[in-house]
Amino acid sequence: MAVTIVLVTVGQWAWLLFADSRTLICRTCPANLLEVAREDALAKLLYSLRGICVLVVALTAITLLAGRWRRASRPQRQAVMPVAVAGAVGIATITASYVAGLLGAGGAVLTALSYYAAAAVSVAVLVVFIQRRLAQSAVAGLVVELGAASAAVDLRGALSRALGDPSLLLAYWYPAESRYVDSDGRAIELPEADAGRRFTVIERDGQPVAALIHDPALQYNPGLVESACAAAGLSLDNERLQAELRARLVDLQASRARLVTAADEARRRMERDLHDGAQQQLIALKISLGLARQLVASSPDAAELLAQTERQAADALAELRELARGIYPPLLADLGLRAALEAQAHKAALPVTVEAPGADRYPQEIEAAVYFCVLEALQNVAKYAHASAARVTLDRRGQRLAFTIEDDGEGFDPVVTPKGTGLQGIADRLAALGGSLDIASAPGHGTRITCQVPATTADISSPAPAEPPNPGG
DSSP states (O other): OHHHHHIIIIIHHHHHTTOOHHHHTOTTOOOOTTOSSOOHHHHHHHHHHHHHHHHHHHHHHHHHHHHHHHHSOHHHHHHTHHHHHHHHHHHHHHHHHHHHHHHTOOOHHHHHHHHHHHHHHHHHHHHHHHHHHHHTTHHHHHHHHHTSSOSOOOHHHHHHHHHTOTTOEEEEEETTTTEEEOTTSOBOOOOOTTSSOEEEEEEETTEEEEEEEEOGGGGGOHHHHHHHHHHTHHHHHHHHHHHHHHHHHHHHHHHHHHHHHHHHHHHHHHHHHHHHTHHHHHHHHHHHHHHHHHHTTTOHHHHHHHHHHHHHHHHHHHHHHHHHHHHSOHHHHHHOHHHHHHHHHHHSSSOEEEEOSOOOOOOHHHHHHHHHHHHHHHHHIIIIIOOSOEEEEEEEETTEEEEEEEEOSOOOOTTTSOOOHHHHHHHHHHHHTTOEEEEEEOTTSOEEEEEEEESSGGGTTSOOOOOOOOOOO
8 A cells, every 4th residue: 555655646746747748648638737857768767667566566466355355254255345346347457557558559448447447446435335334224124033923033043144144153151150151051162363253242231241253354343243232132131041041051960970970980989999808808708717617627516617607708708799790890891781781681580681783882971871770670670560571772873872671561651650769760860961761651561761871971961852752662
């Protein structure tokens, strides 16, 4: 811009000091009042140098604008489209006019076109300002859309259309944690200055309500952004409250998941402590009793007493091992769900079939939840169902792990019969991991319990998808 200003002022004035207007400009032009000395050769030289400089400036401008246009986002391009088109045409015609003049070709038509093209740039700038003013009329449409009787209004979509930014995002202030969350209650970070995005904080009584994460082009039209935010003020407050509620639910679910994980870790530590402590001492005691019985074989009464003590130690050791397996079975940690469930199926009070097409491994908290839920369900079947057989099925469904426990017992009416402590415990454990529980049963038709949990820890905070009720049994 500085070089251009010098060229159209000092550069123009310099060659006119030595130019005869009737010789170098036109035959009918008035006398050149700026002429101080007639030096046609010098005037032509200065005019040519000025033309070369103008050409260099034009090419440089085209290169810079082309690079900025390539890096610009769609809203940025749309915002300056009229000026870009008029400027490109103006630069092209002016450059062609100067090139024609330097080559001595007839450039009268190109020169006339360049004048009109240069004037069109100013008109294009005016058009852009008018467009920005007219864009604020979209706020009226936003008010109408948000005030409609529709139960579900897409606030982000409405603001996106009003501001002309399809990439617009909404972040809601979560005062309990002093951070922003999205509409689902998950944490969201505002973009840094060099991230290619901008944000506008919306405040109410000095307190943040939400933030618009938008294209950088909107920062040049703050009036439109402020008008849209003012029009959507009540809706933003309502959405913020809903987002805060969802964030609290996400935090609650995460804390419950941490409690379940901590409980499972405590089970594992207890199992290791029993295995490495009391169990090893009982084993040593049993061995010592066996050796003592051999030493006192000559005394029948002492041998019988030691044999009885040895049997008691063996029984205590067996019970301790069974207790340790129930706390956290080593088979589950070593070989996974399928092997642990098959081992429990062999010990069940009724025939149990385990169907697991794959032998996939899952995170520790997921495997523990499924294992103990299945065990609790099988215990309920053995106690109350009066069934002749049961079946356990594992099935990976995308990002979720589904498992069912079916029996051919008496069944019950889930609407009339409330959940017992066993089923409630299963529901609580699944809910802590973002899982779901569905019970399908009817008197005389058996019972099927269908459960789902996230297959990965990354999806634990995700809400469980709705599972349609199954009337079958």
